[in-house]
Amino acid sequence: MADLESPPSVSPSVYNAPSISRPSSCSSAPPDETPNKLPASAPKSFLFEVRHTPTAGRAVFATQDIAEATLIFRSDDLTLSVLLREYRREVCGQCFSYDYGRDLGFRDKNAGFVFCSETCHGEWMRENGDIGVQAWSAVETFVKKRSKEDSEMVDVDLPRPKSKDITKAWDGVAAQAEHIRIARANEAGQGAIQATKQHHKALQKALQAPISPDVMSFCVSGLLWHHNNPSDWNKVLALAADSTPYHNIDDLHAFIRTYLHLLAILPIPLLPFVTAESIFLLSSRDSHNSFGIRSLEDEGSEFFGYGCWPAASYFNHSCAPNIEKRRGGRAWEFRTGKNVKKGEELNITYLSGEERKLTRGKRMQTLKRNWGFDCGCEQCEVEQ
Numbered sequence: 198m199a200d201l202e203s204p205p206s207v208s209p210s211v212y213n214a215p216s217i218s219r220p221s222s223c224s225s226a227p228p229d230e231t232p233n234k235l236p237a238s239a240p241k242s243f244l245f246e247v248r249h250t251p252t253a254g255r256a257v258f259a260t261q262d263i264a265e266a267t268l269i270f271r272s273d274d275l276t277l278s279v280l281l282r283e284y285r286r287e288v289c290g291q292c293f294s295y296d297y298g299r300d301l302g303f304r305d306k307n308a309g310f311v312f313c314s315e316t317c318h319g320e321w322m323r324e325n326g327d328i329g330v331q332a333w334s335a336v337e338t339f340v341k342k343r344s345k346e347d348s349e350m351v352d353v354d355l356p357r358p359k360s361k362d363i364t365k366a367w368d369g370v371a372a373q374a375e376h377i378r379i380a381r382a383n384e385a386g387q388g389a390i391q392a393t394k395q396h397h398k399a400l401q402k403a404l405q406a407p408i409s410p411d412v413m414s415f416c417v418s419g420l421l422w423h424h425n426n427p428s429d430w431n432k433v434l435a436l437a438a439d440s441t442p443y444h445n446i447d448d449l450h451a452f453i454r455t456y457l458h459l460l461a462i463l464p465i466p467l468l469p470f471v472t473a474e475s476i477f478l479l480s481s482r483d484s485h486n487s488f489g490i491r492s493l494e495d496e497g498s499e500f501f502g503y504g505c506w507p508a509a510s511y512f513n514h515s516c517a518p519n520i521e522k523r524r525g526g527r528a529w530e531f532r533t534g535k536n537v538k539k540g541e542e543l544n545i546t547y548l549s550g551e552e553r554k555l556t557r558g559k560r561m562q563t564l565k566r567n568w569g570f571d572c573g574c575e576q577c578e579v580e581q
């Protein structure tokens with residue numbers, strides 16, 4: 198993940214036949230999109246339009262003069278998200294409200310989330326559905342038994358695994374994944390192939406591997422979103438993709454182990470969604486599109502997690518942005534930070550407060566490291 202405006206932390210398809218096992222890391226371009234066609238999920242307003250640019254992909258442009266402090270867009274289309282485990286007692290699992298570190302009152306022990314109200318709990322249950330509630334309970338039971346095994350902090354200075362390393366690593370677990378599927382299907386009385394000792398051993402081996410609870414939550418939220426909203430999956434597919442989304446080799450392996458863990462523990466109806474491709478795809482879209490979910494007070498000093506709001510992900514970065522974004526509950530609001538002229542690009546910043554004060558060179562480095570792009574904003578051109 199290189200989330201919009203937060204420090205790097207853990208990162209974090211359509212149903213594929215279970216036998217397909219490796220992510221197609223080289224073919225991550227959004228489907229059904231010609232250079233001039235925009236996805237239906239791109240944000241829409243009479244104040245702006247989304248257009249393709251020669252150097253920075255799609256971008257948002259004002260279609261008329263806009264006065265300072267105008268609300269230009271509200272994005273409430275949260276797809277996948279992760280609430281870091283250390284905040285699970287303090288931050289509402291549905292609306293992300295926070296009460297200065299106090300434990301919230303409505304606890305769902307089975308699922309491992311707290312809520313600020315019965316209404317939020319009910320909404321969360323409704324959105325996740327029966328299978329979702331079962332999935333979160335399975336994860337919670339599994340994590341509770343193990344707890345605190347992996348440190349999820351990543352060293353951002355280690356090299357990122359290249360496409361060929363990623364493919365090789367996923368290929369390396371394809372056979373084990375197949376064995377686990379067969380063992381699970383047999384347990385559920387559904388197997389076309391009789392499970393043997395070898396299959397059960399593969400499952401046990403997966404269960405014993407070190408766990409990464411936040412990576413697991415990230416993946417579960419994405420898989421559930423896909424399961425529960427199949428017709429909206431294109432919103433995620435249409436986002437800018439990163440073909441090498443893992444911060445380092447440990448991050449890559451955390452996702453691969455998580456894949457096997459999820460095959461071993463999730464409810465059977467979810468298993469068709471748990472493919473190497475889908476887990477890779479979640480990272481590849483998260484990497485360039487997630488927004489940090491931070492406290493609303495103290496200039497956002499508490500980093501609760503991150504999430505992906507597809508319509509909000511069409512705003513490019515500028516080192517002198519004209520749009521300010523602010524989270525309210527589960528939605529983001531975008532307002533002009535200054536008067537904007539018709540035809541100007543509408544930009545937010547992807548840099549955190551301290552990073553914004555850096556020199557051009559250091560800002561460039563930060564954006565390149567966290568986002569993989571060479572900043573082509575007007576401010577950087579002026580300062581050149």
Ligand SMILES: C[S@@+](CC[C@H](N)C(=O)[O-])C[C@H]1O[C@@H](n2cnc3c(N)ncnc32)[C@H](O)[C@@H]1O
Nearest residue numbers: 253254255437485510511513514570572573574
């Ligand atoms: C959140 S997406 C923004 C929308 C994106 N342009 C698209 O077509 O989906 C972030 C990606 O946009 C591109 N981008 C954003 N700001 C940029 C900038 N200032 N200079 C160059 N590329 C930029 C980079 O490829 C970055 O990874």
